[in-house]
Amino acid sequence: MKSAQAQSTVGPSIDIFLWDSKGKEGTNQQTTVQSNPWDLMNDDDIGVQIFAVDMLRSLARDFKLNSCNDFLLKRTRLFSTRAGGGHGRSRLEGKVALITGSASGLGKATAQEFIQQGAHVIIADTDSELGQQVAKELGPAAHFVQCDVSVESQIAEAVETAVARHGKLDIMYNNAGITGPAFPPSIADLDLEEFDRVMRVNVRGAVAGMKHAARVMVPAGAGSILCTSSISGVLGGLGPHPYSISKFTIPGLVKSVASELCRSGVRVNCISPGPIPTEMSVREIGQFYPGATREQVIEIVNGVGELKGAKCEEKDVAQAAVYLASDEAKYVTGHNLVVDGGFTCFKTLSFPPPDQFV
Known part of the structure; x- marks a missing residue:
């Protein structure tokens, strides 16, 4: 033997x-x-x-x-795309993000999703009390800074805070925005001071965010800049003139800046959400239905969607932001990702019924 x-x-x-x-x-x-x-x-x-x-x-x-235990765990990390999925590697692990307007609504939902995917997030908002509450709620990966995006110096300070705390800035999400008057006047009666106020927050704030993020990202040779637009920037007549004009501006701004920053390895994209029952939209739309309950207004907003069997939620937009911010979108820049369930894909022809001519 x-x-x-x-x-x-x-x-x-x-x-x-x-x-x-x-x-x-x-x-x-x-x-x-x-x-x-x-x-x-x-x-x-x-x-x-x-x-x-x-x-x-x-x-x-x-x-x-x-x-095989260690071997399998290592392989799992390569394919995992969900946070909390056992030992899987998160999609934004180790990244640092700054999100404006993130004390509520889409910004808060995105901050939560980013953190679940392994990122550290700077919560930037004008509401100090709510912002600190959200940062505490989201845990040690979140930090609040008070920031009015219409004031450039405050955006610069927010970016500096991110770099001081974490040594870098990987993701800048210009999400802060306002709608302007709930009852929009005709263009002939438009208050240009109100128009300037909306543009100062929605457009100038985004430009300032891009500017100061670029000062950090360009030397690093990498980074992802995101902006929130809207389907009101895809189709006319969906919102007040100041709001719609500001949102139409965002995709053009994104393409302009992306054309420059792509040479430095920095990607720039935006997201255009469809109707979502956020706190802001429910409050604004509720003014048109003074007799409706909050639940009824939410039902009205959800009823606007076109995709059968689904409704647009804050999480859907947050997950779109995760994709654009992650390395999965490493070759995507200058893009407007519309998350609207087909709302802007078509318009129903309003022909009169045949029996009208009988």
């Missing part, structure tokens, strides 16, 4: 019973070896018959459950 001794290279040694075909006729000698089973199977010097049941049991008990 030839003995075989080998060092296992894949984990704990396992006992395999071998029959030596060179042993004396009529005698079956057993040899217990500690070896890598795959090495034994390739040994031309030994005629080996392996008891399948014993081997499978041994592999299942020792090799699969113990030896």
Whole structure:
């Protein structure tokens, strides 16, 4: 009986019973070896018959459950796309994000999603009380800074805070925005001071965010800048003139800045959400329905959607932001990602009913 001794290279040694075909006729000698089973199977010097049941049991008990554990965990990290998914690697792990207007609504939902995906988030908002509350709610990965995006110096300070705390800024999400008057006047009666106020927040604030993010990202040679637009910037007549004009401006701004920053490895994109029952939209639309409850207004907003069997939620926009901010979108820049369930894809022809002409 030839003995075989080998060092296992894949984990704990396992006992395999071998029959030596060179042993004396009529005698079956057993040899217990500690070896890598795959090495034994390739040994031309030994005629080996392996008891399948014993081997499978041994592999299942020792090799699969113990030896492969680390291997499987490492492979899982490569394919995981969800936070909290066991030992999976998160999509934004180690990244640092600054989100304006993130004490409520879409900004808060996005901050929460970013943190779940492994990012550190700077919550930037004008509402100090609510912002601090949200940062506390989201945990140690969140930090609040008071920031009015219409004041450039405050945006600069928010960016500086991110860099001071974390040493870098990977994601700048210009999300802060206002709608302007709930009851829009005609263009002939438009208050240009109100128009300027909306543009100062929605457009100038985004430009300032891009400017100061670029000062950090360009030297680093990487980064993702996001902006929130709207379907009111895709189709006319969906909102007050100041709001619609500001949102039409965002995709053009994104393309203009993306054309420059792509040469520095920085991506710039925007998201245009469809109707979503956020706190702001429910409050604004509720003014048109003074007799409706909050739940009824939410139902009205959800009823505007076109995609059967689904409704647009804050989380849908947040997940779109995760995609654009992540390395999964490494070759996407200058893009307006419309999240509207097909709302802007078509318009129903309002032909009169046939029986009208009978």
